[in-house]
Amino acid sequence: MFCPVCNGIKRVEVNCDKCNEAMNDCGRTLEWSDPYAPYEPVSISGSARNQIGDANCLHTALCPSCAHTIEVCISEWQE
């Protein structure tokens, strides 16, 4: 199992829900550390957390236009 986004095979394909710009991957949400975060890491909502299993990788996507961030659940691929 591997995440195609972590491995650079795929881009996060999600649009900003505020301005509809294509968003950029900011890496795995769980690897975020405080020194680089402009504010407290977004707490993972119950519904998002429920989607995280062995087969999913949670990424943070950043809008280049308005700096809005969302969490995106990426399905990992079978090797």
Ligand SMILES: [Zn+2]
């Ligand atoms: Zn990943």
Ligand SMILES: [Zn+2]
């Ligand atoms: Zn935006």
